[in-house]
Amino acid sequence: MYDNDYEYDILGVLRLLRFVQMYRPERAARLVAGETQFSTEQILEFIYYSIEEIFDDCYSEYDEMSGSELMCIYDTVFDEYLDFSAKLMEAHPCSVQAVRRRFEDIVTFFLSDRNCGIFDMTIRYEGNSPQIQLEFAEGYWEPGGLVIALTDLMHYLIRENEHMKQIIEKRSDKIVSLPKHCMEEAA
Amino acid sequence: MLEFHPEIFTELLHSVPEKIPYCEKPQHSEYLQTEVFDRLRRGETIDLTKLDLNAFDLCHTAMEWSEDHYRGMEQGWQKGFNKMLKLIQASPREKRAFF
Numbered sequence: 155m156y157d158n159d160y161e162y163d164i165l166g167v168l169r170l171l172r173f174v175q176m177y178r179p180e181r182a183a184r185l186v187a188g189e190t191q192f193s194t195e196q197i198l199e200f201i202y203y204s205i206e207e208i209f210d211d212c213y214s215e216y217d218e219m220s221g222s223e224l225m226c227i228y229d230t231v232f233d234e235y236l237d238f239s240a241k242l243m244e245a246h247p248c249s250v251q252a253v254r255r256r257f258e259d260i261v262t263f264f265l266s267d268r269n270c271g272i273f274d275m276t277i278r279y280e281g282n283s284p285q286i287q288l289e290f291a292e293g294y295w296e297p298g299g300l301v302i303a304l305t306d307l308m309h310y311l312i313r314e315n316e317h318m319k320q321i322i323e324k325r326s327d328k329i330v331s332l333p334k335h336c337m338e339e340a341a
Numbered sequence: 342m343l344e345f346h347p348e349i350f351t352e353l354l355h356s357v358p359e360k361i362p363y364c365e366k367p368q369h370s371e372y373l374q375t376e377v378f379d380r381l382r383r384g385e386t387i388d389l390t391k392l393d394l395n396a397f398d399l400c401h402t403a404m405e406w407s408e409d410h411y412r413g414m415e416q417g418w419q420k421g422f423n424k425m426l427k428l429i430q431a432s433p434r435e436k437r438a439f440f
Contacts (some may be wrong), residue, residue, distance in 0.1 A: 155369055155405050156378040162404065164381065168373065169402035175394040186389040193386040263414060264363075302404065306364050309399065313361050 163197045163298035167204075173305045174207050177312065181207045201297035208304055217289075222273060225288040227304075231311050232257070232284045238318035254279070260314075261286060264307035269299030363411040370401035 158164060175182040185207050189200055206212035211228040239253040258277050265272055265288070274289040376396075377387060404410075 155367065156374055158378045158382055160381070161378070164378065165402045165404060168377065168397070169399065171389075171392075171394055172397060172399055172402055176399070182394060186392070186394075190388055190390050191386045192389050193384075194381050263418065267410070267414070302407075305399075306407075310361065310363060317361060 160194050160197060163201070164194070166298035166301040167192070167197060167200055169305050170201065170204055170208065170301050173309065177308075178207065198295075198297050201301050202295075205297070205301055205304065208301075208308060220289070221292045223290045223292070223295075225290070226285060227288070228283065228285045229308070231308060231315065232286075233282065234315045235311050235318075236282055236284070238315055238322065241322050242318055250282075254284070257284060260311065261307065264303050264310065267299065267303055269296055270303045271296035271300060363415075364407045365398075365400035365403050367403040367405050367407060368398075368400045370397045372396045373401055 155161070156165075171182065171185070174185060185204055189196070189204070192200060206214075209227045209229045212225065214223060214225045216222075217224050235257055236253055239256065240250065243253060261277065262275070265275060271290055271294050272288050273291040273294070276287045276289075278285050278287065372393070376392065380387060
């Protein structure tokens with residue numbers, strides 16, 4: 155589309171910057187001020203050190219046992235998704251596990267792409283707060299694909315949260331209940 | 342046993358929320374073309390502090406093939422889901438389990 159050999163990775167950088175500008179504007183200024191000059195040689199380095207700005211909390215560590223790099227991410231958007239989903243499900247006999255499973259499916263859907271370079275993924279819960287741990291195989295790192303997948307995931311969850319919030323606010327009008335005689339039969 | 346009411350079933354189907362797209366429809370940005378891609382191709386560096394982050398949107402940074410990619414992913418998941426459905430107990434007996 156833009157006729158550039160590094161289009162994929164450059165779009166990853168621009169997508170990261172635009173996403174942070176939209177949802178974390180205070181960080182965008184800091185991010186840009188920290189790395190003022192940008193060239194094609196710095197793409198991978200820029201993404202590597204800037205990807206944490208997408209989330210509220212993100213850190214990487216090297217696992218000596220497996221020889222792989224781990225990235226742990228947490229964001230309030232994840233909590234909001236589970237909270238709103240649980241509120242929407244109050245009218246239905248749905249367990250917390252089902253809501254969590256749905257969240258895990260969404261995360262898997264966006265991050266299971268081979269272009270991300272993710273070798274393994276684990277989702278842990280501290281209370282009701284999910285923390286995603288990504289594992290990258292040693293020497294295999296796809297910054298462009300990863301940043302695009304992560305921003306797509308976050309953007310999707312944010313839109314889903316906004317949508318659920320609207321439904322909850324208008325829930326009394328939105329819920330279609332079964333006729334009284336059906337409810338009586340079910341009881 | 343509950344009676345099936347087609348009109349209620351249809352009403353419930355219509356109450357299903359609109360599907361949220363996985364990504365934005367990719368669009369070309371002339372600003373990004375001239376200010377970023379053309380300059381980087383010429384070997385120039387970009388001063389990020391002068392880059393207007395409000396001059397483009399996420400749709401201008403989506404890959405051309407992203408829609409096809411997610412559509413393919415979705416179809417793959419649907420196939421997997423259908424396969425799971427075929428494995429449930431009622432399916433091999435060819436009995437109606439729902440309606």
